[in-house]
Amino acid sequence: MVLAGRSRPVSSTPPASLTPSRSGARLTRRHFIGATALQAAAAAGLTSISAPASAADRSAASGDSFPAVVVGSGYGASVAALRLGEAGVNTLVLEMGRLWDEAAADGRIFCDMINPDRRSMWFKDRTEAPLDSLLWLDIVNRDIERYPGVLDRVHFGEMSVYVGRGVGGGSLVNGGMAVTPARGHFEKVLPGVDSGEMYGTYFPRARAMLGVNSIDTDYFGDSDYYRFARLARDQAHNAGLSTVYVPNVYDFGYMEREERGDAAKSALAGEVIYGNNHGKRSLDKSYLAAALGTGKVTLRTMRQVERIEQGADGGYTLTVKEIDENGSVVARTEVSCTHLFLGAGSLGTTELLLRARDTGALPGLSPDLGTGWGPNGNIMAGRANHPWNPTGSKQSSIPVLAIDDWNHPAHPVFAEIAPLPAGIETGISLYLAITDNPERGSFSLDPATGELRLDWRREQNAPAVTAAKSLLDRVNRANRTEYRYDLFGDDRAFADDFCYHPLGGCPLGVATDGYGRLRGHRNLYAVDSSLIPGSIGVNPFVTITALAERNVARVLAEDVVPGLRGA
Known part of the structure; x- marks a missing residue:
């Protein structure tokens, strides 16, 4: 029962068992390996970042062909990258922005x-x-x-x-x-969506990984x-x-x-709105650091996906634009993959899919794509x-x-x-x-x-x-x-x-099946805020993260890992 005129903890505070430290974070060796890779890349001015991997892994992910590609590096995309890496899937993450891990002349990464x-x-x-x-x-x-x-x-x-x-x-x-x-x-x-599963398993998992306190x-x-x-x-x-x-x-x-x-x-x-130089456990310090720490994930920054098309073999080819700090295009390349995870957000994921459908590159996509915003x-x-x-x-x-x-x-x-x-x-x-x-x-x-x-x-x-x-x-x-x-x-x-919280454009169970698989094309998934139709009643990122944990777990078990075993 809630009594008017009293302050109470909101029910989403994670239980003590999920917060072994004051920050609520469960830092692992993978976090440190990944964080080190990000820092080294920033210091060297690199736009392609990965942690040390075995020779076999490097060979499997050579060139511009990967078993899995993740577009974006927000909440849903970061979940996909980590869980793919943990499953042993060589994965490429494409991010249109830069890596914010290098101080400017004033000694700060971000401005106030x-x-x-x-x-x-x-x-x-x-x-x-x-x-x-x-x-x-x-x-x-x-x-x-x-x-x-x-x-x-x-x-x-x-x-x-x-x-x-x-x-x-x-x-x-x-x-x-x-x-x-x-x-x-x-x-x-x-x-x-099974709410018992979400509130019993995936919300707690998301809060623990995000470092909620x-x-x-x-x-x-x-x-x-x-x-x-x-x-x-x-x-x-x-x-x-x-x-x-x-x-x-x-x-x-x-x-x-x-x-x-x-x-x-x-x-x-x-x-805050232009970034925090200290104190905040953003995704580059949680999910993404752990993803890079698997040794299976490569991150490329300042890369914007312009086009997606599907080949006769069922795989996907992405046309990728690389820009510099002036916004000038310095290269256009193609990247191919078997499994494509779209995590570019309500705006970015929806735009990519609409363009692919309307140009005929992915003609089987749902007519309900673009709705529910x-x-x-x-x-x-x-x-x-x-x-x-x-x-x-x-x-x-x-x-x-x-x-x-x-x-x-x-x-x-x-x-x-x-x-x-x-x-x-x-x-x-x-x-x-x-x-x-x-x-x-x-x-x-x-x-x-x-x-x-x-x-x-x-x-x-x-x-x-x-x-x-x-x-x-x-x-x-x-x-x-x-x-x-x-x-x-x-x-x-x-x-x-x-608005701060754009939601929808690729609504779950409408433009996709119940786990974010795009209707009409195999091995194509939405994993981000585009799945949530318009409103969730609170700040949405914990829900986006937990829903991605649920969906990616099913997709890995049913689509990705069996495919790797049969390859």
Whole structure:
């Protein structure tokens, strides 16, 4: 039972048996081997990375033909890479972004949010942070040099989508909130998936591998860096609302050392959407490091797959574009494989498959491809606090609390209490609301330009705005506060034209079978957020990871390993 006005740990906190260390991480010899390979590659400026392998392995993976290719290096792709490597399958991972493991001239790998530079954005002339203004002044975003930065904002007609660019994908740029969805909602969204198996096996496995941990509540209660969250919590409680502590992949033990001055600051230095230099267990430090540590996985960066086609033998050939730091194409090559795993995200996987279907390269793909897209009900809003209720000039960039009103009969909302680490007192309480918006969009290719097009109208976010407003209206009434109208470049209180959590485009059990196999073509799989139709009710990466663990386990057992034995 949940009591209004109390903070409780959210149910996704992993049990003690899965968190042998404070970080929740199970570091293995493979992690260290893989991490060493990544560091060595970064130091040498390499774009093809692998750990030491036996002569037999090198021979089996020679040239540009592999038993398996994984496109992308985000959550689902990283699961596929690790489990393929563990099964002894020589695997190539192709990532369009760069490896973020080498310090720039300032001694840092990533830049912070207050002083962004070219490392921040993917080939843009100006940063595009979610908050466009403060007091209606254009002081948030900065002009920058074009560069393959870590964060991209992809613009469609009435919606833009944030995605991570680099080895580790979205894990490099998200807030790390590692939340497992309410079981009832999961069963509603993915009715064909055995929830008992997911909650008993695959969610725990994903949390353990990701290194999920929870903040010490005494530290949270004392830290100057979480005054903003405690204030928003108390104001929610004044309105009769419940709050929950939310686990994270940021190492909270490290954060405590940051505050004591015993470790270099990252979360406490305004780092998150453009990457964290310390403390965060992104995929390059967990799944991908372990994958490279198998000695069976090769990673190539700055490679974008342009075309997929299937040969007469049933194998796949990929046309791959290699770019440099200026965005110039330096080479085009072909890579072939027997098993192809697509983990380029809701946008990338869907675009590749639509192009292959519509050009006739993979004509058997489902007509339902491109459907089921949604922004996970994302809505952002800010409230203005009274002068006697400061939020603090010091703010951790890692969120740890949310208002949990998911059981509301008409307007379910899971609202993250978000930081605004501006280095000054802003008096703003900021929220990223996740709502149960039933509206869905669809992808297609523009027949004139061949570019990906999203059919999504701004008005489709009206149910999400209504839900977020219903919750925050109650907070405002209880605390006699108002909305901020100066944060999104105009006079809106609610930002409804961008999302952090793109989902769908290749819905599980519709465009695929129940395990991500693409209909119409053998040995072709989607393993990422494109499988989840539009909404999961919380930050989605734990669900993406766990679903990939489930699907890849079945595919390995039924498709890949038997094929290797019969070769």
